Amino acid sequence: MKRYHPILVVIHWVMLVLIVMAWTSGQFVLEHMPNSDPEKIDALRMHMTVGLIAGTLLILRLITKLRSEQPPHAKRALHLWIKRAFGRIGRFM
Numbered sequence: 861m862k863r864y865h866p867i868l869v870v871i872h873w874v875m876l877v878l879i880v881m882a883w884t885s886g887q888f889v890l891e892h893m894p895n896s897d898p899e900k901i902d903a904l905r906m907h908m909t910v911g912l913i914a915g916t917l918l919i920l921r922l923i924t925k926l927r928s929e930q931p932p933h934a935k936r937a938l939h940l941w942i943k944r945a946f947g948r949i950g951r952f953m
Contacts, residue, residue: 865928871921878914882907 885907893900
């Protein structure tokens with residue numbers, strides 16, 4: 861296997877779009893609306909719904925990744941990433 865499972869690729873890009881949508885709605889819409897504005901509730905609901913969908917897709921992506929075969933380069937990269945992350949954490953302890 862040389863590539864990730866197609867479902868993982870689709871979920872990856874859908875999550876990117878959802879995260880950008882949630883960030884922009886929070887940064888450029890919600891931040892500038894006063895709390896007394898009745899439309900803020902609708903904007904907040906949309907922001908939260910997009911976040912919940914992204915979270916659900918994250919769990920689905922994790923389950924799919926654990927159940928599907930990974931390309932060899934991904935296995936090496938994950939191993940190196942974990943090794944580096946714990947090495948850095950260990951220096952601060």
